[in-house]
Amino acid sequence: MKRPLEWQIATVKAAKPETSKAKTFTLTLPDWTPHRAGQHYDIRLTAPDGYQAQRSYSIASEPERTGEIDVTIERLEDGEVSSYMHDVVVPGDQIEVRGPIGGYFVWEAGTGGPLLLIAGGSGVVPLMAMIRHRAEAGSTIPTRLLYSSRTREDVIYWDELEKLRAADTGLEIFHTLTRAQPPGWTGYARRIDDQMLSEVVKPLGKSPKTFICGPTLLVEAAANGLVQIGVKSGQIRTERFGPSGGAS
Numbered sequence: 001m002k003r004p005l006e007w008q009i010a011t012v013k014a015a016k017p018e019t020s021k022a023k024t025f026t027l028t029l030p031d032w033t034p035h036r037a038g039q040h041y042d043i044r045l046t047a048p049d050g051y052q053a054q055r056s057y058s059i060a061s062e063p064e065r066t067g068e069i070d071v072t073i074e075r076l077e078d079g080e081v082s083s084y085m086h087d088v089v090v091p092g093d094q095i096e097v098r099g100p101i102g103g104y105f106v107w108e109a110g111t112g113g114p115l116l117l118i119a120g121g122s123g124v125v126p127l128m129a130m131i132r133h134r135a136e137a138g139s140t141i142p143t144r145l146l147y148s149s150r151t152r153e154d155v156i157y158w159d160e161l162e163k164l165r166a167a168d169t170g171l172e173i174f175h176t177l178t179r180a181q182p183p184g185w186t187g188y189a190r191r192i193d194d195q196m197l198s199e200v201v202k203p204l205g206k207s208p209k210t211f212i213c214g215p216t217l218l219v220e221a222a223a224n225g226l227v228q229i230g231v232k233s234g235q236i237r238t239e240r241f242g243p244s245g246g247a248s
């Protein structure tokens with residue numbers, strides 16, 4: 001078996017639209033290695049003239065699925081790799097990948113909880129791997145997801161999150177829609193702030209195992225806000241996807 005950091009050629013098994021901007025790619029890996037929820041793969045594209053571009057994408061699927069992984073990629077306007085993945089790559093294509101990578105932003109059911117997950121935009125991807133892993137492991141660890149999106153149409157994994165919420169008494173989901181809300185919306189309708197964080201965190205106590213992922217500004221605001229309201233900073237882990245975008 002190859003060591004995790006060697007490049008291998010994955011085959012695109014499926015490409016499924018999640019929203020108008022996010023697509024999930026199922027990649028079959030000749031040298032699959034079990035991952036931990038929260039880890040990512042690097043994808044490397046090579047042009048005919050030899051020019052290469054490489055980006056990181058979190059694993060969306062649970063580690064219990066063997067031989068393949070899902071990655072969910074948000075299409076950025078003018079984004080070199082994300083727009084190529086959306087506009088050009090189709091099932092049957094082969095792409096270079098390496099992973100799984102990362103040992104800090106990871107959660108395993110055995111690590112325990114309670115679990116606080118905070119996402120902005122496509123930052124929900126590694127947190128979804130944790131939620132799927134939790135479900136597969138039969139864990140009932142109290143878990144709360146606070147997920148910020150621009151509009152209802154931008155929410156990735158809506159249906160699956162609703163099913164998991166309904167099936168599982170220990171998982172609670174709080175959406176905030178920052179740009180527009182559908183008629184009758186009863187969730188939050190503003191950017192994440194200290195008041196929202198206190199309401200979501202309160203039942204979990206002062207030291208939930210916390211994972212925050214998304215655009216840099218959202219991650220920083222949420223992490224600082226949590227410390228302000230008394231959550232232990234040593235329990236907070238963050239992952240920044242990029243300079244802006246997502247739910248900002």
Ligand SMILES: Cc1cc2nc3c(=O)[nH]c(=O)nc-3n(C[C@H](O)[C@H](O)[C@H](O)COP(=O)(O)OP(=O)(O)OC[C@H]3O[C@@H](n4cnc5c(N)ncnc54)[C@H](O)[C@@H]3O)c2cc1C
Nearest residue numbers: 055056057058073074079080081082122125241242244245
């Ligand atoms: C550990 C890690 C995991 C990641 N996981 C995911 C994932 O699961 N899904 C996913 O869609 N992305 C993820 N990203 C972001 C991803 O790696 C790329 O940065 C993103 O797809 C943009 O690449 P691009 O080549 O399309 O855009 P580029 O050509 O690099 O950039 C185009 C423009 O968009 C801006 N930009 C770059 N990145 C972002 C961003 N994230 N948000 C908003 N604007 C940006 C740039 O400043 C530039 O103006 C992850 C990043 C890291 C570090």
